[in-house]
Amino acid sequence: MYEHETYEAILSRMLSRIPDTIDKREGSIIYDGLAPAAAELAQMYIELDLSFGLSFADTASGDYLSRRTAEFGVDRQQATKARRRGRFYGAQDAPIDILPGSRFSLNDLDYTAISRITVGEWVLECETAGAVGNQQYGALLPIDYVPGLVRAELADVVIPGEDQETDDALRLRYYETVNEPAFGGNVADYEQTLNKMEGVGATKVFPVWNGGGTVKCTVITSDWSEPSAAFLAELQTAIDPTVNQGKGYGTAPIGHTVTVTGVAGVTVDVATTVTLAPETTSGQVQAPIEEAVTAYLLGLRQTWADTEQIIVRVALIEAAMLQVPGVIDVTETELNGVAGNLTLAAEEIPRVGTVIVHA
Structure with a gap:
């Protein structure tokens, strides 16, 4: 209701209460006296409309949404730290142990050893919260001196880190809690x-x-x-x-x-033939096509819980490839050597394998 109370409407209503025997034209004393008040009232109506929207879960955002969902015991999930497997080697690639609390870095992220798995393998916790801790792999550099250490590497994710829960995810979880x-x-x-x-x-x-x-x-x-x-x-x-x-x-x-x-991962190997625009080479489209296939399979994994079983569809993979600049047609696409859709079991998810592009 408040969004309809514009400055012009408020000023017109205020002026209508003044007798016509008094000068109400723009520039008159009455007009100039009421105009600032009408502007303030219009701003108040805008702020009231915003406050009205922030009081309901379907339109609230940020801290207001967190406060609303907390009334039903649904708290926003905060960012968590990734836990990774670290491997440590001494002379002649012999596994060696390190001390708990030893710190290592990879690019701009630091990791701390928190628990031992076996000789030469430790669980490392990323010191930066969020999904960023899941993404990097490779050689670690010790922040403090570690006796006998020759090589250290950051390996697979043990427990993935998560970013702070988004408004949309929190709102969906709130609805699930209330409605189910x-x-x-x-x-x-x-x-x-x-x-x-x-x-x-x-x-x-x-x-x-x-x-x-x-x-x-x-x-x-x-x-x-x-x-x-x-x-x-x-x-x-x-x-x-x-x-x-x-x-x-x-x-x-x-x-x-x-x-x-x-869930069990099923590797999806893709082979396809593309028609390229003039002056476009296969080398230019190889990486973007791999990214398009990877993004499509990620989207399928994100819907896994809401579907009885995932179907990897050739038509949608080809549609994703057609979005790559320089690709004007896609034909003869095969998934794991078969020219047709790939249907997975209820507990399986697709992961990208090799992507072979013929031009």
């Missing part, structure tokens, strides 16, 4: 419990998957990839520890035997 109440080990309970855990991107729940009282929860990480064995072990312990399984020592109700598994 979690109770006593129902499907919504498992989904909401796992999805709010650090490093989890989405969950599929399979009730009674192996007889009465059994539940299988399959998760994908927050960076939309397969979870590591160490990460799955942490989730399993939190939900239903394998020791005394089904006895209610985790968040699962007593009598529920829960198995936490991870």
